[in-house]
Amino acid sequence: MKEKLELVRKEALAALAEVSASDALEALRVKYLGKKGELTAVLKQMGKLSAEERPVIGQLANEVRAKLEAAIESRAQQLANEAMAARLLSETVDVTIPGETRKLGSQHPMYQVLDELKDIFIGMGFEVVEDREVELAAYNFDRLNEKEGHPAREWTDTFYFTEDSSILLRTQTSPMQIHVMERQKPPIRMVAPGRVYRKDEVDATHSPMFHQVEGMVIDKGITMADLKGTLSEVARQLYGEDTVTRFRPHHFPFTEPSCEMDIQCYKCHGAGCPTCKGEGWIELLGAGMVHPTVLEGCGIDPDVYSGWAFGFGLERLALAYFKISDLRLIFENDVRFLEQF
Amino acid sequence: MDLSRKWLNEFVDLSDVSDKEFNDEMTLSGSKVETISREGAEIKNVVVGRILEMVRHENSDHMWVCQIDVGQDEPLQVVTGAQNQKVGDLVPVALPGAVVAGGKHIEAGELRGVVSNGMCCSWQELGMTEHDWPYNPENGLFLLNNDPDLAAKGLRPGEDITEAIGYDDIVVEFEITPNRPDCLSVIGLAREASATFARPLALHVPVIKGSGGNIADLLDIEIEDGDLCPRYTARMVKNVKIAPSPLWLRERLRASGVRPINNIVDITNYVMLEYGQPMHAFDFSCVEGGKIIVRTAREGESIQTLDGNERELTTNMLCICDEHKPVCVAGVMGGANSEIVGDTAMVLFESANFNGVSVRRTASALGMRTDASSRYEKGLDVMNTLKAVERACELVELLGCGEVVDGVMDVIAKDKAETVIPLEPEKVNRLLGTELDAQIMRDILLSLGFTLEGDDIHVPSWREDVERSCDIAEEVARFYGYNNIPDTLMRGETTRGGYNDSQLFERSLGTSCRALGYDEIITYSFISPSYYDKIRLPEDSPLRNSLRILNPLGEDTSIMRTTILPSLMEVIARNNNYRNKSVRLYELGKIYIPRDDGLADEPKMLALGAYGDGADFFTFKGTVEEILRAARIGDVRFEACQDNPSYHPGRCAEVYSGEKLLGVFGQIHPLVASGYGVDAEVYAAELSFEALYASHGGKPEYQPLPKFPAVDRDIAVVCDKDITIARLTDCIKRGGGELLRSVKLFDIYTGSHIPEGKKSTAFSLRFRSNEKTLTDTESDEAVRKVLERLEEELGAVIR
Structure with missing residues (x-):
C-alpha cells in the first residue's frame, strides 16, 4: 500500500509538471483525486489492512492527497498568471498614437481677459452692469461734463444718427455711470464693460468699434485714498502680488481730481525696456473722483456722497496680455487665431 | 509741447536737476513727460577745426588736402571735395571714430592714395538745415566763422562741435492735457516746475523804450462778434530791417521744434512759445485803409494762406480783414497778401484772443492745424494778449530790427469775471482721504500763482479749468503728491455684487457652445446695407429698417445690424477664404431694432455657424438641441420653415419651447453661400437670447431612480x-x-x-x-x- 501511495504521488507530480493548460489540469485532478481516481482506488483497499497499519497508511494517504491538492492548486495559479500575462501582452497598445479627441471651443481672448476682470471686481462686491450702445448725446457727453464744443463731439470723431447730433453711438462706457446713478441709490459699486465706437480708421492699433470697461463707486465718505487702494489691489490681482502702481495727475471732464494709474513694467521692473518703451512704467487706466457736477446732474448731493470712477480700453489690455501684435486680428476671427486661446 | 531746458532755466533755475529727476517729478505733478532728449545726441567726436593749409590733391582736380588744427599737438590731414573754404576758416571736423547725422561712422582712410584722417562737415552732416544757419546758405563746408554770432564767440579748435554751436540743449516733450493750455508755454511749464521743485519763479516784465508817434493815428480796429474775438491787442513797428535772428533766438526756436525764418516772424514765434500766446505780424503796407476788422468771412471770399494754398472760406470762419478783404484766417494762419518779406518796412503785431471752438472748427475744415490753432482751440487766457505784444516789442528793440511806435491798441469786446472759490481744507481732506494742514494747501496755491484773501482763493486768469472746490483738491493733491495719499480699501455698507441671473445664464450658454466645440467670435455691430441683399432679404423686409449712421467711415460700416446673420457669414466667408477646412463659431451679440424715439431696442442674439468636418443638418441640429438641453429648456419642438429666404427651404427649422419661438436654424441657402464664395454646406442658427432666457429651467429637482427593470x-x-x-x-x-x-x-x-x-x-x-x-x-x-x-x-x- 505504502509503495502504491508513493507511486501515485510520484506519477501525479510528474504528470503535473507536464500540464500546460487548465483543462488538462482538471483532467489530472480527476484522474488522481476524483471519486474514481487513483488515490481513491488505493484508499478503497484500506479495509484490507491491519488495525496497526491502518492509521499509518491513512495518515500517509492524507499527506499524499494534501500534497497533490496543493501542487494542483499552485499549478493552477501559475497557469492563470501565465494566461493573464499573455493576454496583457497581446492587448498592449502604442501609447504614442494620438487620442481621439473632441475639441473644446475657445473663448475669445478679449472676453477671457474681461471675465478675469469681472471676477476680480465681483470679489470686491461690485455688480456687473450693461446698457444701450445707441445713446443720447445727453448721456454720452452733456451729463458727463463734456459740453457743446468739446472736440470729442465733432462729427469727425463720433458717429451720429441725427442731424441735430442728439443720438449717437456711445464713444465711451461712461454714460453707464449716469444710467446707474439714475436707477440706483448709493451705495453703488458697479463695473460696466461694453462696446464703444469712435470714428477711427482700422489699423494695427485702431478700430471704429472697441471695448471699454467702466467702473464706479458711490457712497458716503468715499475718498481718493479708496480709489488708490482699490485700483492698486485690482492691479495686484491681475498682474501678481508684487505689482507696483503709481498714480499721475491727468484730466477727464467727468472726474476731479483725475489721474492715470501706471504699473511698474512687469518685464524690467522699472529699469526701462521695449515693453514699456523705456519708461519703466505701463499706463493701465484712467480714473478720478466723480465730478460734483456729474453727481448733481443725477440728483446725488456731492456734499453727502462722493465716489470714484475708472475706465480703460479692453483691447489694449488683452493685446498686451496675450502679446497680440495687431488689433485687426481681434475682429478678423480667423479660427487659426481663435484656437490659440 | 517741446520745451528747451536752457530756456526754462531763465525762469526757474533747475540746472542742477538731472534729466531723470526732472522727468519723474514733472510727470508726477501732472506735466507728463513723453520723451527727453539731447539735441545732436547722435553726433560724436566732431570738433571745431581751423584750416591751416590747403593744397590740391595730387590725383584729383577738385579735391583739397587740408592740414587742420583740431586742438591736438599735430595738425590733422583731411581730404575734402568741398570748394567754399579757405585757409583760416573754422569748420566742423569729424575725427576718426566720429559719428555724424544718420548714424554714419567716420574712420581714417585714403582718398585716391592720400591719407584722410577724418571728414570736414557741412551742416547737413550735423543733422541741421539752412534755416539754422542763414549765413551759410550754400552747399559745402559749414564755415563757422561766417556766422557773426559764432565768430564773436571765439571758438577754439578741438572744442566739441555740438557745444560750440549750441546744439546741445535738452528737449523735453510734454503731453499737455487739454484743460491746461497755459502749459503750452515756457512760462506755464516754468510755473509748474517752480511749484514742483519748490524753486522761485523769476518772471520778467517787458520794458519798451518806444520811438514816438501814436498807433491810434495809424490804425483802427473793429470787432464784429465779441464771442468769437473777446480781445484784440496790437502794436506797430516802423523802419523795420528784416534780417536773420541772432543765434540765441534761433537756438531756442530750433530746440522748440520751430523753424527760424527772419527776425520779425521769429519774434512772433518766440513770444508764442514763451507766453503761450500766438501772435501774428502783418506787413502794414498791405492792410488797406489802415483798418483791422475782425469778422466772419463773407460768402464767396477766399484767401491764399502763407503756405501758398488758396483757401475757400465759409461764412462761419473768423477772419482778420482790412477794409476790403481777409488778410488772415483768425488764429490759424496768415495770408500771403500781408506776409512779412525782405522789404517790409512797417509791421503790425497782432496778439488776440479768439474763441477756441471756432478756431478748431475752422482749422479742421481747412485741414490745417497749426501751432497757433492748436493753442487757441483749447481756450487761452484773455489777460495774456497785452503781455505778449509788449514782449514782442521789447524783442524788436533788443534785436534792433525796428522802432516801436508808441501806444497800444487794445480792444476788449468781452470781459471775463474773476473766479473766487472759498478755501475749505476740511472738504479737500474729505475728498482726498488726507489730513493736510490748511497752510500746506495755501502754500501750494500761492506757488501756482493763486492769490488768497482770507479764505477766498482768487483763481489766476490763465487757470480757467479751476472752478470749484474739487479743482482746488486736485491742485493740492498734485503738489502734495498723488502717491503720498494713503492707499485704503473702502469702508461703508457692504454691497451684494456679483452677476445677475441673466448674466449667469449668458455665461452658461457660452460654456455650452464651447463644450460643443464652437469658438467664440466678435463682429462689428455695423454692417453695409448691401449685406441684406447678400442674405436674400426681400426688399420689403422689416429687417431692412436699420439705424443709419449719418457720418460713417464707409459704406461697409454704415448701418446698425438688425440681424446677426450677415456678420456671421462674413466671418465664415473669411475663414473659407483662408482655406480653413472647417469652422464651428458662435457669437452672443446685439442686434439694433429702431424705435420710435430714435434709439434702438438692443436684444442679444446667439449666432452659431459651421461648415466642413461632417457638418450636416442633423449634427448641427444636435448642437442646437444640446444647448437647449443644457439650458433645461423644456417642451422643445421643431417646425420646418420653408420661407426664410436666407436658408435652404428644405433644411431649415424654427425651434420653439411651447409656443415661444426661440429662433431659426438650418443650412444656409446655397445661393447665399455661393454669394459669399463658399461652396461647402454652411449651417447657421440665430437664437434669441431673451427667448432662451425666458424659457430656461431653474435648478433641477432629483427624480427617484427606477426600482424595477425596463x-x-x-x-x-x-x-x-x-x-x-x-x-x-x-x-x-x-x-x-x-x-x-x-x-x-x-x-x-x-x-x-x-x-x-x-x-x-x-x-x-x-x-x-x-x-x-x-x-x-x-x-x-x-x-x-x-x-x-x-x-x-x-x-x-x-x-
Whole structure:
C-alpha cells in the first residue's frame, strides 16, 4: 500500500509538471483525486489492512492527497498568471498614437481677459452692469461734463444718427455711470464693460468699434485714498502680488481730481525696456473722483456722497496680455487665431 | 509741447536737476513727460577745426588736402571735395571714430592714395538745415566763422562741435492735457516746475523804450462778434530791417521744434512759445485803409494762406480783414497778401484772443492745424494778449530790427469775471482721504500763482479749468503728491455684487457652445446695407429698417445690424477664404431694432455657424438641441420653415419651447453661400437670447431612480413618406401611455421592399412600471396598443 501511495504521488507530480493548460489540469485532478481516481482506488483497499497499519497508511494517504491538492492548486495559479500575462501582452497598445479627441471651443481672448476682470471686481462686491450702445448725446457727453464744443463731439470723431447730433453711438462706457446713478441709490459699486465706437480708421492699433470697461463707486465718505487702494489691489490681482502702481495727475471732464494709474513694467521692473518703451512704467487706466457736477446732474448731493470712477480700453489690455501684435486680428476671427486661446 | 531746458532755466533755475529727476517729478505733478532728449545726441567726436593749409590733391582736380588744427599737438590731414573754404576758416571736423547725422561712422582712410584722417562737415552732416544757419546758405563746408554770432564767440579748435554751436540743449516733450493750455508755454511749464521743485519763479516784465508817434493815428480796429474775438491787442513797428535772428533766438526756436525764418516772424514765434500766446505780424503796407476788422468771412471770399494754398472760406470762419478783404484766417494762419518779406518796412503785431471752438472748427475744415490753432482751440487766457505784444516789442528793440511806435491798441469786446472759490481744507481732506494742514494747501496755491484773501482763493486768469472746490483738491493733491495719499480699501455698507441671473445664464450658454466645440467670435455691430441683399432679404423686409449712421467711415460700416446673420457669414466667408477646412463659431451679440424715439431696442442674439468636418443638418441640429438641453429648456419642438429666404427651404427649422419661438436654424441657402464664395454646406442658427432666457429651467429637482427593470422593444412600421417623425413619435407616445418611458428613432428606410411613396421607420421603445416588474404579456399588450394607434391615426402598419 505504502509503495502504491508513493507511486501515485510520484506519477501525479510528474504528470503535473507536464500540464500546460487548465483543462488538462482538471483532467489530472480527476484522474488522481476524483471519486474514481487513483488515490481513491488505493484508499478503497484500506479495509484490507491491519488495525496497526491502518492509521499509518491513512495518515500517509492524507499527506499524499494534501500534497497533490496543493501542487494542483499552485499549478493552477501559475497557469492563470501565465494566461493573464499573455493576454496583457497581446492587448498592449502604442501609447504614442494620438487620442481621439473632441475639441473644446475657445473663448475669445478679449472676453477671457474681461471675465478675469469681472471676477476680480465681483470679489470686491461690485455688480456687473450693461446698457444701450445707441445713446443720447445727453448721456454720452452733456451729463458727463463734456459740453457743446468739446472736440470729442465733432462729427469727425463720433458717429451720429441725427442731424441735430442728439443720438449717437456711445464713444465711451461712461454714460453707464449716469444710467446707474439714475436707477440706483448709493451705495453703488458697479463695473460696466461694453462696446464703444469712435470714428477711427482700422489699423494695427485702431478700430471704429472697441471695448471699454467702466467702473464706479458711490457712497458716503468715499475718498481718493479708496480709489488708490482699490485700483492698486485690482492691479495686484491681475498682474501678481508684487505689482507696483503709481498714480499721475491727468484730466477727464467727468472726474476731479483725475489721474492715470501706471504699473511698474512687469518685464524690467522699472529699469526701462521695449515693453514699456523705456519708461519703466505701463499706463493701465484712467480714473478720478466723480465730478460734483456729474453727481448733481443725477440728483446725488456731492456734499453727502462722493465716489470714484475708472475706465480703460479692453483691447489694449488683452493685446498686451496675450502679446497680440495687431488689433485687426481681434475682429478678423480667423479660427487659426481663435484656437490659440 | 517741446520745451528747451536752457530756456526754462531763465525762469526757474533747475540746472542742477538731472534729466531723470526732472522727468519723474514733472510727470508726477501732472506735466507728463513723453520723451527727453539731447539735441545732436547722435553726433560724436566732431570738433571745431581751423584750416591751416590747403593744397590740391595730387590725383584729383577738385579735391583739397587740408592740414587742420583740431586742438591736438599735430595738425590733422583731411581730404575734402568741398570748394567754399579757405585757409583760416573754422569748420566742423569729424575725427576718426566720429559719428555724424544718420548714424554714419567716420574712420581714417585714403582718398585716391592720400591719407584722410577724418571728414570736414557741412551742416547737413550735423543733422541741421539752412534755416539754422542763414549765413551759410550754400552747399559745402559749414564755415563757422561766417556766422557773426559764432565768430564773436571765439571758438577754439578741438572744442566739441555740438557745444560750440549750441546744439546741445535738452528737449523735453510734454503731453499737455487739454484743460491746461497755459502749459503750452515756457512760462506755464516754468510755473509748474517752480511749484514742483519748490524753486522761485523769476518772471520778467517787458520794458519798451518806444520811438514816438501814436498807433491810434495809424490804425483802427473793429470787432464784429465779441464771442468769437473777446480781445484784440496790437502794436506797430516802423523802419523795420528784416534780417536773420541772432543765434540765441534761433537756438531756442530750433530746440522748440520751430523753424527760424527772419527776425520779425521769429519774434512772433518766440513770444508764442514763451507766453503761450500766438501772435501774428502783418506787413502794414498791405492792410488797406489802415483798418483791422475782425469778422466772419463773407460768402464767396477766399484767401491764399502763407503756405501758398488758396483757401475757400465759409461764412462761419473768423477772419482778420482790412477794409476790403481777409488778410488772415483768425488764429490759424496768415495770408500771403500781408506776409512779412525782405522789404517790409512797417509791421503790425497782432496778439488776440479768439474763441477756441471756432478756431478748431475752422482749422479742421481747412485741414490745417497749426501751432497757433492748436493753442487757441483749447481756450487761452484773455489777460495774456497785452503781455505778449509788449514782449514782442521789447524783442524788436533788443534785436534792433525796428522802432516801436508808441501806444497800444487794445480792444476788449468781452470781459471775463474773476473766479473766487472759498478755501475749505476740511472738504479737500474729505475728498482726498488726507489730513493736510490748511497752510500746506495755501502754500501750494500761492506757488501756482493763486492769490488768497482770507479764505477766498482768487483763481489766476490763465487757470480757467479751476472752478470749484474739487479743482482746488486736485491742485493740492498734485503738489502734495498723488502717491503720498494713503492707499485704503473702502469702508461703508457692504454691497451684494456679483452677476445677475441673466448674466449667469449668458455665461452658461457660452460654456455650452464651447463644450460643443464652437469658438467664440466678435463682429462689428455695423454692417453695409448691401449685406441684406447678400442674405436674400426681400426688399420689403422689416429687417431692412436699420439705424443709419449719418457720418460713417464707409459704406461697409454704415448701418446698425438688425440681424446677426450677415456678420456671421462674413466671418465664415473669411475663414473659407483662408482655406480653413472647417469652422464651428458662435457669437452672443446685439442686434439694433429702431424705435420710435430714435434709439434702438438692443436684444442679444446667439449666432452659431459651421461648415466642413461632417457638418450636416442633423449634427448641427444636435448642437442646437444640446444647448437647449443644457439650458433645461423644456417642451422643445421643431417646425420646418420653408420661407426664410436666407436658408435652404428644405433644411431649415424654427425651434420653439411651447409656443415661444426661440429662433431659426438650418443650412444656409446655397445661393447665399455661393454669394459669399463658399461652396461647402454652411449651417447657421440665430437664437434669441431673451427667448432662451425666458424659457430656461431653474435648478433641477432629483427624480427617484427606477426600482424595477425596463423592457425594451423595437418596432418597425411602414407609412406615407410625408408623415414626419415628430407626428409618429407623438402618436407612439400617446399609444404607449404611462408605461412608455422613451421613444428613440433608430432607422428610416426607403427602397426595395418598400412601396413607392412609403417609408419604413424603426423605433426603440422602453417600457417600465413604477409598481412592479413588467411581464412579457403586459409588455406585448403595451406594444400592441402603440401599433394599433399608429395604424388608426397615421395608417402606419407593422413591417
